[in-house]
Amino acid sequence: MIGRFFRSTVGQILMITASSSTVTFLFSLALFSWLYPNAPPRPPWPWSVAFRIESLVDGLRGVPERDRAALLAGVRWPLTEARLATAASVCDALSKDTRELEAVLQDDLAATSGKVTVRECSDAPLETRVQILVGLGEQTLAVRTHAVNGTRRRLTFPLVGALVFLGVAVVLMSAWAVWLVIRPLRRLSDQVTTFGEQMSFVPLAEEGPLEIRRAAHAFNLMQERVTRSIQDRTRMLAAISHDMRSPLTRMRLQLDTAEPTQMVQKLSRETILMQDMVTSALGYLGNRSSSEAFEPLDLAALLQTICDEYADAGVEIHYTGPDALTVVCKPNAIQRAVGNLLENAIAFGSRIDVIATSAGDQVAVTIGDDGPGIPAHQLAEVIEPFVRLDPSRNARPGSLGLGLSIVSDIVQEHGGRLTLSNRVEGGLLALIELPLVASAP
Numbered sequence: 001m002i003g004r005f006f007r008s009t010v011g012q013i014l015m016i017t018a019s020s021s022t023v024t025f026l027f028s029l030a031l032f033s034w035l036y037p038n039a040p041p042r043p044p045w046p047w048s049v050a051f052r053i054e055s056l057v058d059g060l061r062g063v064p065e066r067d068r069a070a071l072l073a074g075v076r077w078p079l080t081e082a083r084l085a086t087a088a089s090v091c092d093a094l095s096k097d098t099r100e101l102e103a104v105l106q107d108d109l110a111a112t113s114g115k116v117t118v119r120e121c122s123d124a125p126l127e128t129r130v131q132i133l134v135g136l137g138e139q140t141l142a143v144r145t146h147a148v149n150g151t152r153r154r155l156t157f158p159l160v161g162a163l164v165f166l167g168v169a170v171v172l173m174s175a176w177a178v179w180l181v182i183r184p185l186r187r188l189s190d191q192v193t194t195f196g197e198q199m200s201f202v203p204l205a206e207e208g209p210l211e212i213r214r215a216a217h218a219f220n221l222m223q224e225r226v227t228r229s230i231q232d233r234t235r236m237l238a239a240i241s242h243d244m245r246s247p248l249t250r251m252r253l254q255l256d257t258a259e260p261t262q263m264v265q266k267l268s269r270e271t272i273l274m275q276d277m278v279t280s281a282l283g284y285l286g287n288r289s290s291s292e293a294f295e296p297l298d299l300a301a302l303l304q305t306i307c308d309e310y311a312d313a314g315v316e317i318h319y320t321g322p323d324a325l326t327v328v329c330k331p332n333a334i335q336r337a338v339g340n341l342l343e344n345a346i347a348f349g350s351r352i353d354v355i356a357t358s359a360g361d362q363v364a365v366t367i368g369d370d371g372p373g374i375p376a377h378q379l380a381e382v383i384e385p386f387v388r389l390d391p392s393r394n395a396r397p398g399s400l401g402l403g404l405s406i407v408s409d410i411v412q413e414h415g416g417r418l419t420l421s422n423r424v425e426g427g428l429l430a431l432i433e434l435p436l437v438a439s440a441p
Contacts, residue, residue: 012181012209013177013181016176016177017173017174017177019173020169020170023173024165028165028166031161031165046097046101046104047104049078049130049132050101050104050105052075052078052079053132053134054105056079056082056143057112058112060072060084061112061136072084080127080128080144081142081144082141082142082143083141083142084139084141085142086138086139088133088140088142090119090131090133091119091120093120093122097120097130098119098120099118101130101132102118113134113135113136114136114137115133116133116134117131117132118131118132119131120147124144126146126147127146128144129144129147130145131143132145180208181208181212184205184207184209184213187204188212188215188216188219191219195226201224201228204216204219248271251271252272255267255271292331292332294328295328295329296326296328297326297327297329298325299325299327299329299363299365300325301324302338303321303338303354303356303365304319306335306338306342307319310346310352315346315352316351318352318353319356320353320356322358326436327434327437328436329414330413330414333413333414334410334414334434336406337406337407337410337432338367340406341367341404341430342354344428345368345371345430348369349371349428350369350370351369351370352367352369353366353369354366355368361435362433362434362435362436363433363434363436364432364433365431366429366430366432367430367432368427368430369427369428370426370427371428372426372427373423373427374420374422374428376422379421379422380420382420383405383408384405407432411432411433411434416434416435417432419431419433
């Protein structure tokens with residue numbers, strides 16, 4: 001039970017806090033022992049001075065008057081001067097230090113001595129600036145002691161050193177504690193982000209406090225189940241799509257050899273549409289499992305070649321951009337992404353503009369058409385798989401709505417971004433932004 005508590009977040013933080021306090025105490029003890037190996041440090045103002053004066057007054061009361069002079073001659077620091085007088089001139093300056101010392105002496109000597117007066121002599125040297133007058137019957141004990149700066153006398157080096165070390169130790173130990181707790185949380189957050197992008201199962205190390213280990217274990221189970229479910233459904237869809245190709249091919253062969261009646265022609269068209277849908281589904285699934293390697297590609301040459309091929313087929317298409325533009329990417333995937341966008345543009349527009357630009361470490365490819373465009377509220381939705389819009393932008397029969405989804409997946413795999421927008425003069429504008437040196441996210 002105790003071991004389980006100290007494996008939790010609260011237990012580990014409490015253990016680290018207790019450890020830092022213990023280390024601070026031991027360091028302070030070692031510091032004082034090193035600075036004062038034989039005696040404790042002198043107490044701060046006014047206790048050292050008050051103690052010596054009270055001891056001196058007690059000693060004077062216990063010896064005959066003839067021996068008092070010898071006793072006064074043996075005074076030591078912090079008292080710099082001590083004498084007995086029948087009448088002593090009183091300094092008139094007051095300060096916080098004199099008030100503190102006077103209050104302490106009056107409390108301790110009120111029952112055994114007369115009036116206590118403490119003043120500061122402004123014109124005296126620093127060593128004899130504080131004047132203490134204590135009544136002893138008919139005589140007055142006049143004592144002089146040093147005046148010290150209030151900040152320096154209270155904040156001694158051992159105290160300051162201990163306080164500084166305490167603050168630094170607590171900060172460092174707290175930072176370490178937070179780092180120990182945050183590190184597995186950060187790994188969990190990064191793994192969640194990666195899983196959301198790639199949907200592939202990568203086990204997360206189950207470490208850290210008990211609560212974080214439980215969360216990591218639950219996340220591992222979740223991503224394993226989700227990945228298995230996606231893989232099973234993908235395999236099932238791929239198998240169905242693949243198995244449909246053979247009967248569709250046989251149907252087309254039979255229809256092509258049959259007499260060309262109106263019904264045969266209609267069935268032939270429907271068979272072709274079904275084959276296109278199966279091919280599109282297989283292409284989408286194949287792209288998600290592609291393992292093509294990254295390599296340098298002259299993107300400008302690729303765009304010019306594709307545009308020339310479409311232009312030879314009678315499409316009004318224009319390329320604008322540099323003659324050479326090298327990027328590191330998956331060449332086949334990029335060619336497929338550009339081809340899908342061009343096919344969409346050709347299907348809905350009569351003029352196509354392809355523009356390539358580069359700035360810094362980024363390259364941008366813009367493909368615009370003069371077609372009907374897409375409603376603004378559906379620009380983000382149309383990128384999702386199997387989403388088809390109204391008939392104004394869905395004139396192609398046999399489409400499953402996977403073209404833009406394939407482009408988006410390819411661009412994201414390269415660490416880029418696909419953006420759709422409507423042109424001011426009419427038509428759709430598709431923008432692909434890629435890093436010059438792309439890599440899998």
